[in-house]
Amino acid sequence: xxxxxxxxxxxxxxxxxxxxxxxxxxxxxxxxxxxxxxxxxxxxxxxxxxxxxxxxxxxxxxxxxxxxxxxxxxxxxxxxxxxxxxxxxxxxxxxxxxxxxxxxxxxxxxxxxxxxxxxxxxxxxxxxxxxxxxxxxxxxxxxxxxxxxxxxxxxxxxxxxxxxxxxxxxxxxxxxxxxxxxxxxxxxxxxxxxxxxxxxxxxxxxxxxxxxxxxxxxxxxxxxxxxxxxxxxxxxxxxxxxxxxxxxxxxxxxxxxxxxxxxxxxxxxxxxxxxxxxxxxxxxxxxxxxxxxxxxxxxxxxxxxxxxxxxxxxxxxxxxxxxxxxxxxxxxxxxxxxxxxxxxxxxxxxx
Amino acid sequence: xxxxxxxxxxxxxxxxxxxxxxxxxxxxxxxxxxxxxxxxxxxxxxxxxxxxxxxxxxxxxxxxxxxxxxxxxxxxxxxxxxxxxxxxxxxxxxxxxxxxxxxxxxxxxxxxxxxxxxxxxxxxxxxxxxxxxxxxxxxxxxxxxxxxxxxxxxxxxxxxxxxxxxxxxxxxxxxxxxxxxxxxxxxxxxxxxxxxxxxxxxxxxxxxxxxxxxxxxxxxxxxxxxxxxxxxxxxxxxxxxxxxxxxxxxxxxxxxxxxxxxxxxxxxxxxxxxxxxxxxxxxxxxxxxxxxxxxxxxxxxxxxxxxxxxxxxxxxxxxxxxxxxxxxxxxxxxxxxxxxxxxxxxxxxxx
Numbered sequence: 256x257x258x259x260x261x262x263x264x265x266x267x268x269x270x271x272x273x274x275x276x277x278x279x280x281x282x283x284x285x286x287x288x289x290x291x292x293x294x295x296x297x298x299x300x301x302x303x304x305x306x307x308x309x310x311x312x313x314x315x316x317x318x319x320x321x322x323x324x325x326x327x328x329x330x331x332x333x334x335x336x337x338x339x340x341x342x343x344x345x346x347x348x349x350x351x352x353x354x355x356x357x358x359x360x361x362x363x364x365x366x367x368x369x370x371x372x373x374x375x376x377x378x379x380x381x382x383x384x385x386x387x388x389x390x391x392x393x394x395x396x397x398x399x400x401x402x403x404x405x406x407x408x409x410x411x412x413x414x415x416x417x418x419x420x421x422x423x424x425x426x427x428x429x430x431x432x433x434x435x436x437x438x439x440x441x442x443x444x445x446x447x448x449x450x451x452x453x454x455x456x457x458x459x460x461x462x463x464x465x466x467x468x469x470x471x472x473x474x475x476x477x478x479x480x481x482x483x484x485x486x487x488x489x490x491x492x493x494x495x496x497x498x499x500x501x502x503x504x505x506x507x508x509x510x511x512x513x514x515x516x517x518x519x520x521x522x523x524x525x526x527x528x529x530x531x532x533x534x535x536x537x538x539x540x541x542x543x544x545x546x547x548x549x550x551x552x553x554x555x556x557x558x559x560x561x562x563x564x565x566x567x568x569x570x571x572x573x574x575x576x577x578x579x580x581x582x583x584x585x586x587x588x589x590x591x592x593x594x595x596x597x598x599x600x601x602x603x604x605x606x
Numbered sequence: 607x608x609x610x611x612x613x614x615x616x617x618x619x620x621x622x623x624x625x626x627x628x629x630x631x632x633x634x635x636x637x638x639x640x641x642x643x644x645x646x647x648x649x650x651x652x653x654x655x656x657x658x659x660x661x662x663x664x665x666x667x668x669x670x671x672x673x674x675x676x677x678x679x680x681x682x683x684x685x686x687x688x689x690x691x692x693x694x695x696x697x698x699x700x701x702x703x704x705x706x707x708x709x710x711x712x713x714x715x716x717x718x719x720x721x722x723x724x725x726x727x728x729x730x731x732x733x734x735x736x737x738x739x740x741x742x743x744x745x746x747x748x749x750x751x752x753x754x755x756x757x758x759x760x761x762x763x764x765x766x767x768x769x770x771x772x773x774x775x776x777x778x779x780x781x782x783x784x785x786x787x788x789x790x791x792x793x794x795x796x797x798x799x800x801x802x803x804x805x806x807x808x809x810x811x812x813x814x815x816x817x818x819x820x821x822x823x824x825x826x827x828x829x830x831x832x833x834x835x836x837x838x839x840x841x842x843x844x845x846x847x848x849x850x851x852x853x854x855x856x857x858x859x860x861x862x863x864x865x866x867x868x869x870x871x872x873x874x875x876x877x878x879x880x881x882x883x884x885x886x887x888x889x890x891x892x893x894x895x896x897x898x899x900x901x902x903x904x905x906x907x908x909x910x911x912x913x914x915x916x917x918x919x920x921x922x923x924x925x926x927x928x929x930x931x932x933x934x935x936x937x938x939x940x941x942x943x944x945x946x947x948x949x950x951x952x953x954x955x956x957x
Contacts, residue, residue, distance in 0.1 A: 274723060275722060276719065276721060277720060278720050281718070281753075282752075287750065294728060295750070303746035304744075310747060313710075315669060315671070315768075316668070316669040316770065320671075322711055322768060323713070323747050324714070324715045324747055324764065324766055326717050328717060362674070363650075364676065364677045365677075366717070369627055370627060371627040374625070376627065377645060381649060384649040394650040395662035397646065398675050398676045399631065399642060400632045400678075400679045401629055401954070402632075407679075407762075408757040413675065415713050417673060419666065
């Protein structure tokens with residue numbers, strides 16, 4: 256095991272003092288980053304993987320292909336606003352779209368736990384079908400495995416996807432630069448709080464629903480408005496904070512964010528306060544963050560706001576050369592704080 | 607749920623009388639086929655998926671791309687002759703190769719159970735790395751999820767893969783035709799028996815090892831010898847029997863196989879007798895079956911035998927117009943029997 260420092264080097268516990276997998280290794284926090292950067296990346300190091308973007312862009316007979324994979328282990332499998340089938344399709348569509356690709360083909364692989372009601376599977380399959388239709392992708396290959404009771408949990412789904420990146424589009428976290436405006440497509444925290452409230456049996460006033468949605472149209476609209484966008488990312492596990500902290504650390508650039516500019520629904524904010532959660536750390540499944548050279552930011556904002564999924568879009572911050580590697584949050588009371596990731600997130604199995 | 611008959615219509619229990627997932631749904635037997643054909647296929651029906659080959663061939667900017675996915679849930683994760691990491695890479699490499707594709711890029715997605723020793727994960731990652739290197743594929747994208755103790759079982763891996771199908775190659779079970787020779791690349795049953803013996807703590811005389819291996823070179827050699835090969839398949843779950851029965855049913859053609867021509871190691875045959883298993887039903891992870899027009903069969907045999915992974919290759923049978931939909935086995939004692947699949951296989955979680 257490599258003992259080298261990770262880019263997220265503020266971790267309190269080095270990986271070599273942890274001897275087994277903890278829930279936090281899957282949380283999108285520092286433990287996740289350590290596991291990937293210290294154990295997995297060194298084994299397979301290659302230019303595509305090394306970017307640690309949510310999709311690899313590979314060349315294939317002169318085309319640029321985006322290729323991505325995600326496993327979904329969310330619990331419960333049915334939740335307000337969606338289910339694991341829809342989530343698995345949207346999530347992979349979004350990972351392709353965030354690479355600037357037009358999503359085309361998906362694979363769909365189930366790991367089913369013995370005893371799962373077939374009616375549940377049927378509901379999940381139907382929901383995946385609908386989501387694929389909405390996103391204009393074809394599910395062309397699949398797999399089904401079964402494990403005994405207690406060796407799985409109802410349904411796990413892996414979707415992998417391929418898409419084509421149009422000429423002239425080149426997106427990667429490696430491209431973000433000082434002066435980039437940071438544009439967020441809408442409210443944060445909706446997905447994670449909807450799952451959490453369902454899981455804990457909590458009732459909050461107002462409608463808490465996952466924001467799961469396919470972002471391919473929104474991404475295409477943003478790219479049409481500003482083809483020179485540097486990077487896009489859907490802030491899922493670890494929330495908006497994970498995306499910002501990861502990008503700042505990886506590029507060794509500063510990020511300044513105005514907390515008051517970040518849209519959060521009142522119901523989500525209220526639930527977060529009750530649960531002791533920071534909305535910045537809560538997962539989203541239908542939002543995107545765009546890093547675009549300053550002069551393109553208004554065009555991106557306009558384009559996002561014209562789409563139903565982007566009507567709450569806001570410019571939330573800027574990439575700077577100051578305080579490299581750190582995300583500075585301007586708080587509502589006029590102060591500043593360094594945005595950091597928890598060692599392990601409070602919300603396991605959120606996607 | 608559709609109540610229509612499946613092509614494997616001899617099933618004793620229609621899907622609509624089963625209300626939950628059984629272990630047999632993952633076995634590669636009739637229950638698996640029912641689940642896929644009655645519940646999953648109808649939702650996503652499209653020309654690529656409908657072929658039910660182990661890989662989809664899709665067009666992309668003028669290239670023909672092979673795309674495949676498989677989840678691996680094998681237990682134990684370390685076994686004689688390999689481990690889940692190597693298996694996950696080889697299995698997906700093989701699904702691409704069986705489509706006539708040159709395997710290029712793989713994704714690698716882990717679902718880890720809380721408490722898994724990091725040293726085990728490291729061993730699996732290292733083994734996947736070595737397998738990818740051997741097969742000449744790049745792992746370019748990945749994912750890591752963690753589930754709580756008792757919600758998973760150590761490690762599940764999904765690998766998806768993409769490859770390019772060279773011009774002039776067109777492989778699919780839909781192309782097999784009367785007169786095709788059936789060529790098998792080597793001994794059967796090695797993988798399943800090695801797993802079974804390790805799992806049950808049985809000791810047999812002789813060396814029982816999984817045959818897990820990448821088949822891309824062997825497949826390329828066969829195609830170079832006979833570019834008009836109709837179909838190739840690696841007979842994994844459900845063994846050689848599942849491949850033959852599935853192909854006969856799907857094409858509504860007869861298949862005649864000479865049981866004495868099928869190579870089986872003495873140690874595997876002995877273990878099968880003790881365990882009450884038919885080697886024809888036992889999984890393989892490094893073998894392929896080739897359906898080739900009669901006149902090409904000797905060339906294919908020669909090509910396979912020149913490769914270390916194909917030195918036991920044998921012609922085992924023929925596709926006919928007789929007894930459409932059925933596989934007839936000529937037994938060693940000169941009799942004949944209809945080869946049928948069990949409702950659910952005796953070997954769960956074999957891959």
